[in-house]
Amino acid sequence: MAAADETPPAYGPMLEGFDYPYPVRTFDFSSQGEDVQMTYLDVAPDTANGQTVVLLHGKNFCAATWEGVMGPLLEAGYRVIAPDQIGFCKSSKPAAYQYSLHQLAANTHALLDSENAGPAIVMGHSMGGMLAMRYAMQFPDSTAGLVLVNPIGLEDWKAEGVPYLGVDAWFESQKQTSAEGIKAYQKSTYYAGEWRDEYDRWVDMLAGMYRGDESDIVAWSQARTTDMVFTQPVIHELETITAPTLLFIGEKDNTAIGKGWSPEAVKSRLGDYSVLGEDAAGRIPQARLIEFPDLAHSPHIQAPERFNARLLDELESWPAPAD
Known part of the structure; x- marks a missing residue:
């Protein structure tokens, strides 16, 4: 976050001025009667191993947070593609778009087809994990493997008793977004109560989109994508995933959509990733569970060296999960 004597960065609704670690490309296409632009990173390794990994960001994340x-992955020879989904970060935010995981999966598939990416390893974090599962169900022939990093959607929040608020209420809530609120939430949920200076970059990234006269564009997209993840569970279909799957779980994660406005009896049983991870791994036919007992929602950011070492180890035995 910006120091107390500095002006906080304002990036605008398209994350203008926030630098990504690799050149940003654009995929222009028509969807739902709108001309939209999907931004993405597509980076080739110096020495290719012939495999592609597609990285799907979470709801409070962007392609850049995969840096x-x-x-x-590039050093190990993988081609890496990381899109910003429609409605997020540097991509278009159409005011009347009907958001669905199916639509975002179809958009991603169209992007990969345009880049001749072929069957790819699809890796998703948080909401991106939920989307990755939908992608694997929707496009099994295009999914060489599935890697899930603390995906949300491992429980059906509405079925568990979380009250439905609706888009209007979520919009009003999103308009109150601040850097201080983002940091407090991330500290408790993403990093198990700890904070390091390098996390400030991601707080500034999110908060910067809400600064300026066009902040309602971001809040409106975020409200409607909250409705998307709340009303479109994937948990009931895990048995249909045919791709070999690696499930990385930081067990100190406590993420659950709607936990903050739920009755105490409901709140107390939500977001227990030590249980949710084991249950999901038992239901996905070819899944291997890798647990980090001391890490939380973002293990790849909280402990990158440990996470990446384990990821690359597991990918070397692809496509069959280890015993």
Whole structure:
């Protein structure tokens, strides 16, 4: 975050001025009667191993937040593609878009087709993990493997008793977003109560989109994508995933959509990733569970060296999960 005597950065609704670790490309296409632009990173390794990894960001993340994973993957020979989904970060935020995980998966598939990416290892974190599962169900022939990093959606929040608030209420809530609120949430949920200076970059990234006269564009997209993840569970279909799957779980994670406005009896049983991870791994036919007992929602950011070493070890035995 900006120092007390500095002006906080303002990036605008398209994250203008926030630098990504690699050149940003654009994929222009028509969707739902709108001309939209999907930004993405597509980086080739110096020495290719013939495999592609597609990185899907979470709801409070962007393609840039994968930078600590992209470098090691590239060094190991993987081509890496990391899009910003429509409605997020540097991509278009159409006011009347009907958001669905199916639509975002179809957009991603169209992007990969345009780049002749072929069957790819699809890796998703947080909401991106939820999207990656939908992608694997929707496009099994295009999914060489599935890697899930603390995905949300491992429980059906509405079925668990979380009240439905609706887009209007979520919009009003999103308009109150601040750097201080983002940091407090991330500290408790993403990093198990600890904070390091390098995390400030990601707080500034998010908060900067809400600064300026067009902040409602971001809040409106975020409200509607909250509705998307709340009303479109994937948990009931895990048995249909055919791709070999690696499930990375930071067990100190406590993420659950709606936990903050739920009754105490509901709140107390939500977001227990030590249980959710084991349950999901038992239901996905070809899944291997890798647990980090001391890490939280963002293990690849919280402990990048440890996470990347384990990731590359596991990918070397692809496509069959280890015993």
